[in-house]
Amino acid sequence: MRTRSHTYAALALVAVAALALAALATTAESHQGHPQKKLFPERWHYQVQNGDYAAWMTLSTSDVWLECDNNENQCGTKWKTPFDDAFADWNSQPDTVTFAITNGVQNEFFDLNVYVEDEALGDPTLLGIAPTFDENDFPCFDPSCEVAYGLIIIGDDAHNGPYAGPLDRRATLGHEAGHIIQLAHESTNEDETQLYECGMDDTGPIPHSIMSYDCIDPVAVDGAGEFFVQPWDVCGINHAYYDPAFDFTGCDGTLNTPSPTPSPSPSETPTATPTPTPSQTSTQTATTTPTGGNSVSPTSSATPSTTPVGIARVWGDINCGGGSNPVDSLLVLRFDAGLSTSAPAGCPLPGTLLYVPFQCCGTAWGNVDCLSGVNPVDSLKILLADAGTPTDQPAGCPEIGDTVVLTEDLLIPDKPTFTAGAAQ
Amino acid sequence: MNVVNPRPIWLLGLALFGLALFGLAFAACGSSLDDKPLEETGQDGVPVVHIPARYAKTLGADLDTLVSTFDVAFVGVVTGEAEQRSELMAGGRGELPVSVFTVLVEASADAAVVGSTVEVEQLGGITTGGGTRTTQGQGPVRLLMEGDSPIEVGERYLFIVKEKAPGIYRASPMARFPIESGRLQPAAGWEDLGAAQEIAGLTVAQAMERVSRSAD
Numbered sequence: 001m002r003t004r005s006h007t008y009a010a011l012a013l014v015a016v017a018a019l020a021l022a023a024l025a026t027t028a029e030s031h032q033g034h035p036q037k038k039l040f041p042e043r044w045h046y047q048v049q050n051g052d053y054a055a056w057m058t059l060s061t062s063d064v065w066l067e068c069d070n071n072e073n074q075c076g077t078k079w080k081t082p083f084d085d086a087f088a089d090w091n092s093q094p095d096t097v098t099f100a101i102t103n104g105v106q107n108e109f110f111d112l113n114v115y116v117e118d119e120a121l122g123d124p125t126l127l128g129i130a131p132t133f134d135e136n137d138f139p140c141f142d143p144s145c146e147v148a149y150g151l152i153i154i155g156d157d158a159h160n161g162p163y164a165g166p167l168d169r170r171a172t173l174g175h176e177a178g179h180i181i182q183l184a185h186e187s188t189n190e191d192e193t194q195l196y197e198c199g200m201d202d203t204g205p206i207p208h209s210i211m212s213y214d215c216i217d218p219v220a221v222d223g224a225g226e227f228f229v230q231p232w233d234v235c236g237i238n239h240a241y242y243d244p245a246f247d248f249t250g251c252d253g254t255l256n257t258p259s260p261t262p263s264p265s266p267s268e269t270p271t272a273t274p275t276p277t278p279s280q281t282s283t284q285t286a287t288t289t290p291t292g293g294n295s296v297s298p299t300s301s302a303t304p305s306t307t308p309v310g311i312a313r314v315w316g317d318i319n320c321g322g323g324s325n326p327v328d329s330l331l332v333l334r335f336d337a338g339l340s341t342s343a344p345a346g347c348p349l350p351g352t353l354l355y356v357p358f359q360c361c362g363t364a365w366g367n368v369d370c371l372s373g374v375n376p377v378d379s380l381k382i383l384l385a386d387a388g389t390p391t392d393q394p395a396g397c398p399e400i401g402d403t404v405v406l407t408e409d410l411l412i413p414d415k416p417t418f419t420a421g422a423a424q
Numbered sequence: 425m426n427v428v429n430p431r432p433i434w435l436l437g438l439a440l441f442g443l444a445l446f447g448l449a450f451a452a453c454g455s456s457l458d459d460k461p462l463e464e465t466g467q468d469g470v471p472v473v474h475i476p477a478r479y480a481k482t483l484g485a486d487l488d489t490l491v492s493t494f495d496v497a498f499v500g501v502v503t504g505e506a507e508q509r510s511e512l513m514a515g516g517r518g519e520l521p522v523s524v525f526t527v528l529v530e531a532s533a534d535a536a537v538v539g540s541t542v543e544v545e546q547l548g549g550i551t552t553g554g555g556t557r558t559t560q561g562q563g564p565v566r567l568l569m570e571g572d573s574p575i576e577v578g579e580r581y582l583f584i585v586k587e588k589a590p591g592i593y594r595a596s597p598m599a600r601f602p603i604e605s606g607r608l609q610p611a612a613g614w615e616d617l618g619a620a621q622e623i624a625g626l627t628v629a630q631a632m633e634r635v636s637r638s639a640d
Contacts, residue, residue, distance in 0.1 A: 065514070065515070067514070108515040109517070113514075113515050113517075117514060119586075121511075121520070122545075122586060122594045123547065123569075123586070123594065123596045124483070124493050124494065124586060125479045125480055125483045125493065125596050125598055126477055126478070126479060126480075127478040127479060127480050129476070129477045130476065131513070131520065133518040137517065138519075138551065139475065139518070139519075139520060139551070139567060141473045141475075141565065141567065142473075142565075149517070149518070151514065151517070151518055153513065153514050158480040158483065159480070161480075162482055176478070185476060185570075195613075195616075213478065221482055
């Protein structure tokens with residue numbers, strides 16, 4: 001009888017877990033009523049922290065690396081405006097992804113770097129390629145891969161003839177940027193070499209997409225010349241990176257302007273939330289005049305800077321209380337559970353994205369193992385360190401108890417801020 | 425002493441089991457919507473995954489344009505795969521595999537290279553990457569650029585290639601033509617290109633003569 005009751009208890013647990021999984025699956029990645037935008041299976045490593053969708057999926061992005069023609073200025077005359085316009089287009093869409101670009105700021109260790117070279121990967125016929133990689137520098141290609149960073153490599157020489165116009169260059173950049181956020185080609189299928197015309201695939205008519213070759217190809221080569229992000233592309237992002245504020249916008253073929261709900265941010269300072277603006281619709285034509293200049297405008301009050309102010313802290317001392325101890329472990333658990341946390345002035349709240357000199361770029365305060373966000377593993381590692389047990393930190397990640405100089409990642413405009421002060 | 429009626433418990437167990445199955449099936453259905461299947465398997469039994477890549481198909485609109493885009497054209501038989509190495513991406517971060525094949529040159533406009541063995545590189549190769557793939561027991565995959573297919577050892581091709589260094593060339597999927605029964609074929613997926621249509625069906629001698637005219 002005891003064994004049987006255990007069996008029922010286990011079944012009940014499995015049932016609850018399975019139903020929870022089902023609920024998650026239906027809310028985050030799928031819903032009924034329309035076909036699905038084709039997506040790649042891998043996802044970025046970023047997780048929603050404490051329900052703060054506004055701070056999620058803001059990808060630090062370098063200004064374009066102009067490495068063609070052996071002359072940055074000459075290369076820039078062809079590529080700078082298309083780059084700015086392509087990313088401004090993506091950033092104006094009603095979805096949770098933001099490419100955070102500051103004019104003139106480049107860092108090979110940002111989430112995304114865009115390189116314009118004479119030939120992409122030594123192949124003169126390549127217009128562009130956009131691989132993503134995991135933290136071990138392996139290319140991502142399956143669902144088990146967590147994307148750590150992405151590259152866009154553009155071939156300048158291939159952009160000649162019908163592909164030489166600024167809108168055609170913008171189309172390539174916009175298309176490749178779509179790959180970085182897991183949008184797959186719309187006009188091809190994995191199991192065939194058939195290339196379908198714009199608005200078609202093997203299932204019949206489908207919405208237009210910047211991820212469809214024939215939609216973005218120049219009119220001169222029988223393409224539609226649609227160089228801009230389409231509602232269907234936004235629909236894809238809203239499936240891959242679901243934010244309740246945007247729901248499944250774009251999936252009905254239009255881009256409405258939902259009002260983002262305030263994020264339950266634990267920060268005492270307001271968190272910048274995306275302000276979606278109406279963008280191009282599928283009725284836009286290739287005659288649209290591109291906007292000039294760098295139109296990616298940070299919306300935070302934080303001033304972009306390449307020289308953030310440093311603050312000495314102890315790695316793992318989450319509440320800046322003088323050392324890493326079980327109280328910090330508890331704070332991490334509270335954050336992971338979505339409960340409120342607090343911090344004294346000058347101490348970042350758990351989940352705040354910071355620049356960590358040991359690492360390449362930003363990581364969240366509380367993510368003591370520098371892996372996969374702030375979670376119970378970090379809590380456990382703080383306890384282990386407190387007990388004097390080695391925590392086997394990844395290369396480049398500070399040891400718990402190390403003094404590090406943290407700087408708020410001011411290069412990423414939409415992140416929570418904290419007031420510098422009371423530095424140790 | 426409590427007497428337990430076994431039937432309701434049995435029914436409860438069955439209901440929970442059914443609920444679990446339903447939930448798991450529903451979850452699997454939902455999450456499979458964007459799971460990309462491994463789409464094909466090469467001759468070596470290794471699944472192929474393509475890296476998205478966009479090409480300027482105008483460069484293959486005719487043979488003259490295609491030849492002028494590259495440096496060298498020759499016909500050769502692939503005698504082996506010399507090595508596979510990793511190539512750092514722009515910025516020095518991230519790597520893609522590159523497969524290096526040895527090719528015995530059988531015909532070329534440059535008589536000096538006929539009979540020599542050169543190296544032809546193809547972007548892509550076998551990897552267990554993706555970080556966690558191997559631990560999931562899924563084994564290796566062959567990464568290839570979109571629109572490309574594996575260069576096969578023992579096969580003959582017309583290569584129209586870029587010269588990276590003396591004797592080392594890089595192949596492009598739209599500029600590589602397999603030769604079957606002595607006649608050129610368009611590469612799979614590139615049949616619609618004007619250059620492919622111009623050259624398809626020609627003998628090796630005819631093709632080399634045609635390529636030489638384009639190069640002039």
